Amino acid sequence: MPTVTFLPGYRKVTVPEGATLLDAARAAGLSMNVVCGGEGKCGKCQVYVKDGTVSFDREKYRRFFSEEEIARGVCLACRAYVVGDVQVEVPAGSLIEEQKILVEIPGMQEIPLNPAVRKYEVRLEPPSLEDTTPDLGRLLEGIERQGGPPPNRVYAPLGVLCSLPQVLRRSGWHVTATVALVPGGYRLSSVDEGDTTGRLYGAAVDLGTTTIVAYIRSLVDGRILATASNYNRQISCGEDILSRVNFSRRSGLARLQQLAAESINEALTTAADAAGIDREEILEVMIAGNTVMTHLLLGIDPAYMIAEPYIPVVRRMLSTAAGRIGIAAHTNAGVYTFPAVSNFIGGDIIADILAAGMAEREEATLMVDIGTNFEAVLGNSDWMLSCAGAAGPALEGGEVLFGMRANPGAIERVRIDPDTLAPSVSTINGLRPRGICGSGLIDLLAELFRACVIDRTGGINLELDHPRIRKGQYYPEYVVAWKEETSIGKEIVITENDIKSLIMSKAAIHAACMTLLDAAGLAPGDISRVCFSGAFGNYLNKENAVTIGLIPEIPPECIENIGNGAITGANIALVDRRRRKELDGLARRITYIELNADPSFMDRYTSSCFLPHTDIALFPHVQQTLEACRAKQGVRSWQA
Amino acid sequence: MPTVTFLPGYRKVTVPEGATLLDAARAAGLSMNVVCGGEGKCGKCQVYVKDGTVSFDREKYRRFFSEEEIARGVCLACRAYVVGDVQVEVPAGSLIEEQKILVEIPGMQEIPLNPAVRKYEVRLEPPSLEDTTPDLGRLLEGIERQGGPPPNRVYAPLGVLCSLPQVLRRSGWHVTATVALVPGGYRLSSVDEGDTTGRLYGAAVDLGTTTIVAYIRSLVDGRILATASNYNRQISCGEDILSRVNFSRRSGLARLQQLAAESINEALTTAADAAGIDREEILEVMIAGNTVMTHLLLGIDPAYMIAEPYIPVVRRMLSTAAGRIGIAAHTNAGVYTFPAVSNFIGGDIIADILAAGMAEREEATLMVDIGTNFEAVLGNSDWMLSCAGAAGPALEGGEVLFGMRANPGAIERVRIDPDTLAPSVSTINGLRPRGICGSGLIDLLAELFRACVIDRTGGINLELDHPRIRKGQYYPEYVVAWKEETSIGKEIVITENDIKSLIMSKAAIHAACMTLLDAAGLAPGDISRVCFSGAFGNYLNKENAVTIGLIPEIPPECIENIGNGAITGANIALVDRRRRKELDGLARRITYIELNADPSFMDRYTSSCFLPHTDIALFPHVQQTLEACRAKQGVRSWQA
Incomplete structure (x- = not known):
């Protein structure tokens, strides 16, 4: 069988003739960036053949490559077939990078212990x-x-x-x-x-589509001993949920089941090593994941969730023995998965609700979890409404020219001087900027809006005579960082097209929140607080989020970032059996509103495609602030 | 690897050099008669090397062989090691034969259905x-x-x-x-x-040390669809329980677990084929076996049951999924094993109690199950006492010169004309006699006693001048069948030594029954009935059993043969969930009396080593009958 050698690490692997380079990369343990799941559609798995040849129809995929790349021998790993020994260089950009994973949550030690x-x-x-x-x-x-x-x-x-x-x-x-x-x-x-009563451990796991977070805690005194996080190894089978489900239909569920278990095991092993315990001493594992992730982990077919009428196999909390699904804990450890409300309101959201303490309060809370998709839940101890939708990848940095994930070098905070229009930015890990992540984009949007660089529709005011504001090649753009300031050898800009994508994303979320409020017969003022869950919410500037109309206007002091609600909820259900027992009942009590079936949602969406909204009266405080800004600035008129 | 060919069937098997012929025979699927479990102690696994050689220390095992056998190249399969290709003849006597297995039970269809x-x-x-x-x-x-x-x-x-x-x-x-x-x-x-409501089946299994019996019944209407029986394949690892446990210590529990499951599967497959159903349609399996068999089937180590203080791991009813222990039913079928009282009062005896309906009656029942070991239970709906002991192999035909199992050709009934002293015998399947099985031996004992051929100590009256009564080579003997009447080319006799063995066996059982009665403060007249369970009891002449003092004297009409109580009880617990649920409570309610720890048991045993007993007054009806016999016979005096 031919040998494939991957550079720069010289990882070698032997594969049968006819295997793809992607197959070989997986076999070699490389996590390639395959957004489309290996269907030749995303063009992200580019590699360069250095020695030997592969069978690859370069003309067919020409659209993904520059002339220079073609000259250097570029291929798509998922569409290049091994015909003999070959040396392949994998550029860093084709591998999944180390991302900022939200692990630590304040106040987690204080959960009452009742395992x-x-x-x-x-x-x-x-x-x-x-x-x-x-x-x-x-x-x-x-x-x-x-x-x-x-x-x-x-x-x-x-x-x-x-x-x-x-x-x-x-x-x-x-x-x-x-x-x-x-x-x-x-x-x-x-x-x-002998006496091992002092050594009784449990694990709480956030099984995310992209990342895994695990906590190991003592179930004797509740102490957190270690945390760990890593990528979900399923990423090599597709980045998003849809491509995972398609992969499972094509190549079998078993592989994804195994990868889910292996990903969790990696986190458990790291955490167990850090805690100085044996994984065999973990006697309970509580896992919060979305509905598809939970199905995949348990080896239950999620295929019917991605086609009309979108039906999961199971929604209730399931429990099984760790050994049964290959989880590296004590073989008889009970593994519990959070129940779900629907395909889109999964166990991760139930965990968010637990973390937000929504079901324990009489006052209504609005909880929003934002990623490529968003989920929103509104309610209190008596009732709960939920909905979900696609936010588009814009808020996570996708489909934005210089958008990127929250990786080192991403611009995560931006301020724009209203007089000079000069931005001051801060980046993750303080590196020279490489791009802009979600929280940076929200800041940019709010700051550009306040500084009157963009109008309420997101249009860039090209009349402003400023070196950072220019026509651009395709769209008007604002220069966030000059070439010499960045680490990528070129300028970082945000275009009018980027801004419109961002506005569409925020509009969907705002319209969803308004739909929930309306269904409950409430106005924004009736909500006692808004909780943001997830990495996106955690790094978000609250005031800016309201300024652009991402959520209905409520005072910033009523907005909370609950951090990674999924891992917090998993921790709560791990240590408190009473709360765990209530989860199935809680999930059943939550009404799911299908936004696509709600005719008023589209109207609300259209009205929200403005900054902050068509009806500025819905944002009285924002209106006031903006008017004050404009009055102060004087020079630039605020386009109503 | 060398090839071993077994004659006469020309079964071939390849084994590593150094394997024993017994290993090879097992691999070839031959069930060899290995009473000692393959330790070179019983001499039953004799084979003849026809071609090629084996490594075998014939001098060491010389005691097992005749000169003629040595001349023909005899070996012990368990001690002969393969050194190259070899052809081996296996005489029929070294293989386990087809035995009369008790399968059918009257009245079994009428169990109320409540699955x-x-x-x-x-x-x-x-x-x-x-x-x-x-x-x-x-x-x-x-x-x-x-x-x-x-x-x-x-x-x-x-x-x-x-x-x-x-x-x-x-x-x-x-x-x-x-x-x-x-x-x-x-x-x-x-x-x-679709609709499969009409097809719902359950299996009841008697997992005996020697034989397996399986019933398949519809759980929709309770009908028995098929029955099947076969040998326990564990016999190839030792005939009795002790040698099985020793085998498991030596060669691992896993093999015995697998053989137990395979033996049950063989019966289930035969029955399922006969019933025209798929084994996958069997959704519940109820298994009655003794404590060691139950441990072995479940893969639980029975090692601590055979050494002081004789402790089983578990006594309660266990349930597991068929797939978990390799039972060939639906993989999720619940497999239930009967609970036990002790090492010696196992699930088979609880099934006997169920079959005898003892726990449903106010009057006391005495239930006796006789094999190589015997178990006795006395009690009613309020209380139950139990005990167990070794009956010795005599009653099953072992250690008796011409004793044999209940196989075709075994003498199973004997009458002796008191005047001519000529026996009339009937054999299993009506074949020419090959030996005498248990029920035949009881008959012989009672008939010889009535005819004054033997005295109350079992001594043969050599003063009787009769061709059938003679001194014999070692012991006085009575000729049951002349050479020309048998199929073995020689006479079948019963010796005084055989008779004394039989008396010791029956004495142990009688003493056990008396110990139970005494512990309960009852006399034989207080028992409403005696139930015999098991194959031995089923073919027993009730009056003869009382005549020799096997059990306390009660009227023959109060003695019942309940047949194979284990399979009946398994059937009851299969179809009636209420009765099944009561089993753990029933087992806990039964007091176990350790006979070896009861000083009065030895005295009772010694007193019982007479026909019917030292104290004939305990058997008034037998005394009366014997006196009547003697009066009629006149010629021979009854030796008091």
């Missing part, structure tokens, strides 16, 4: 001719004496029974039993030699 | 944009509408969820769901396309 799994140290009388109680009965009686559940309520899995006689005898009848509360009773999850 | 597993045919509305209930929720709501349990009580295993979306759509949303009642709720075991 579903407990340990009991028992010292047993050895059996004798006078007391021939069997091993299991003897142990269960000991557990009951230590305050555990009565023997007839405890189910003992075969795996535990198979090792029980040896463990009891080797330990001199001094063991620690782990007992988990499960529906209908208790399960004897594990029996260890 | 733990039910089917629901549901026709579902296909999902639409207006009704996006997930697949599982949609199905469970349909089940509830058909009178099934509420959705939140039903647990859905991952395996079912993985196939659910396809099954629902392929069937046009018309499916049949199988729901099983399990502790704490319900389990969705299976979802089939």
Whole structure:
């Protein structure tokens, strides 16, 4: 079989003739950037053949390449077939980069501890001719004496029974039993030699489409011992959910199941190593993921979720043994997945709701989780409404000329001097700018609007005579950073086209929020707070978010960033069995509003495609501020 | 690797050099008679090397062979090592023969039907944009509408969820769901396309040390569809329980687990084929086996049961999925094993108690199950006492010169003319006699005693001048069949030594029954009935059993043969979930009396080593009959 060598790392792999370079890269453990899932559609998996040849129809994919790239031997890895030994260079841009993953959440230590799994140290009388109680009965009686559940309520899995006689005898009848509360009773999850009551761990996992975050905590005292995060290895099978589902239809669900488990295992291993514990000591795992991710992890076919009428197989909380789905914890550890409301309001959003404490308050909260898609939930302890939609990739830096993910070098904060129109920017890790990420784009939009560089439709005011404002090749543009300031050898600009994409994205979110409010018969003033969940919300300038009309106007002090709500919610459900038990009921209580089926949503969307909105009266405070700005600036008129 | 060819069937198998011929025979699927478990101790696995050579220390095992056998190249398969290609002849006597297995039980059809597993045919509305209930929720709501349990009580295993979306759509949303009642709720075991409500089957299995019996019945109407029986394939690893446990310690538990499952699968396959059903349609399996067999089937180590203080790992009813232990039924079929009282009062005896209906009666029943070991249970709906002991192999035909198992050609009934002392015998399948099985031996003992050929100690009256009564080579003997009447080319005799072995066996059983009665403060007259369970009891002449003092004297009309109580009990627990649920409680309620720890047992045993007993007054009716016999016979005096 031919050998494929990947440069610059000289990773070698042997693949059958006819395999694609993408197959080979996967086999070599390289995470290639395959937005389309390997269908030759996104042009992101570019590689250069350095030695040897591949079979690749360059003419067919010509549109993805510059002349220079073609001259250097560019190919699409997903469409180049191995015909013999070959050396291939993979440019950094074709690999998935290290991203800023939101891991730490303030206040996480204070969750009340009431775990579903407990340990009991028992010292047993050895059996004798006078007391021939069997091993299991003897142990269960000991557990009951230590305050555990009565023997007839405890189910003992075969795996535990198979090792029980040896463990009891080797330990001199001094063991620690782990007992988990499960529906209908208790399960004897594990029996260890000696006293291990101090070592009882649980893991909370945020299973994101892009990233995995894991927390390991002691279930004895609730302490967080370690956190870890890494990419979801499924990215090599497609960046977004749709391409993952398509990959699973094409190449089988099993691979995606395995990659999901491996991704979680990577995080668990890193965290366990950092915590100085053995993964085998993790006795419960609580996983929050969206509906498709949850299906994939459990090996349940998500195919029917992506075509009308968009039906998931299961919505309820599921529990299974870690060993059953290849999770690297104790083989009998209970793995619990959050329930979902619908395809689009998944377990991650239920975890957000838990993190936001929405169901514990009488006052209404509006919770918004923004990514490529957005989800919004409005409600209180009595009722909850939810909806979801596509925000488009603009807010995450996609489809914006110099947009990028929240990677090092991304501009994440922008201020524009209203007099000089000069921007001051800060970047992730303080590097020279490479592009602009979501929070930077929101800032830019608000600042350009306040400085009257753009009007309410997002149009750039070319009449302003300023070196940063110019006509551009295709669209009017504003120069955010000059060539010599950046690390990419060219200027970073934002175009009018970029701005319009951003406005469409924010409009969808605003219209969704208004649809929920209207369905509940509430006005923005009736909401006690807005919670942003997720990385995007976390780095967002709250005032700017209101200024551009991303959300209805409420005072900035009522806006909270709850951070990574999915991992916070997973932590809560991990340590507090009472809260976990309520989740199915909570999910069932949430009404899902299908925006596409709501005729008023389109009207609201159209009205929201302005800064901040067609009806500026909906944003009285923004109006006031803008008027003050304009009055001060004087020189530039505010175009109504 | 060398090839071993077994004659006469020319079965060929390739084994590594150094393997034993027994290993090779097992690999070739031959069930060799290995009483000692392959330790070179029983000499039963004799084979003849016809071509090629093996490494075998013939001098060391010389005691097992005649000169003629040595001349013909005899070896012990378990101690002969393969060094090259070899042809080996296996005499029929070294293979396990077809035995009379007790399969049919009268009155079995009439068990009330109340199964733990039910089917629901549901026709579902296909999902639409207006009704996006997930697949599982949609199905469970349909089940509830058909009178099934509420959705939140039903647990859905991952395996079912993985196939659910396809099954629902392929069937046009018309499916049949199988729901099983399990502790704490319900389990969705299976979802089939279309209406399969008429096809719901369960299996009852008697997992004996020697034989497997399986029943397949419809759980829709309770009908028995087929029965099957075969040997326990574990016999190739040792005939009795002790050698099996030793084999598991030596060669691993996994092999015995696999053989137990394969043996059950053989019976299930035969029965399923006869019934015209697919094994996949078997949704519940109820298994009655002794404590060691149950441990082995589940892969739980029985090692600690054979050494002081004789402790099993588990005693309670266990349930597991068929797929988990390799049982060839539906992979999610619930496999239930009967609970046990102790090492010696296992699930088979609990099944006997169920079959005898002991726990449903106010009057006391004495139940006796006789094999190489015996078990006795005394009690009623309020209380139960049990004990067990070694009967020795005599009653099953072992250790008796011409004793044999209940195979074709075994003498199973004997009458002796008191005047001529000539026996009339009947054999299994009416063949010419080859030996005497258990029921024949009991008959012989009683008839010889009545005819005054033997005295109350079992001594043969050599003063009787009769060609059938003679001194013999080692012991006095009685000729049961002349050479020309048998199929073995020699006479069949019973020796005084055989008779004394039989008396010791029966004495142990009688003493055990008396110990139970005494512990309960009852006399034999307080028992309303005696139930014999098992093959031995089934073919037993009741009056003869009392005559020799096998059991305390009660009128023959109060003695019942309940047949194979294990399979009857398994059938009851299969079809009636209420009775199954009571089993753990029943097992816990039974007090086990350790005979070895009871000083009065030895005294009782010694007193019972007479025909029928030292104290003939305990057997007034037998005394009366014997006196009448003797009076009539006149010629021979009855030696008191």
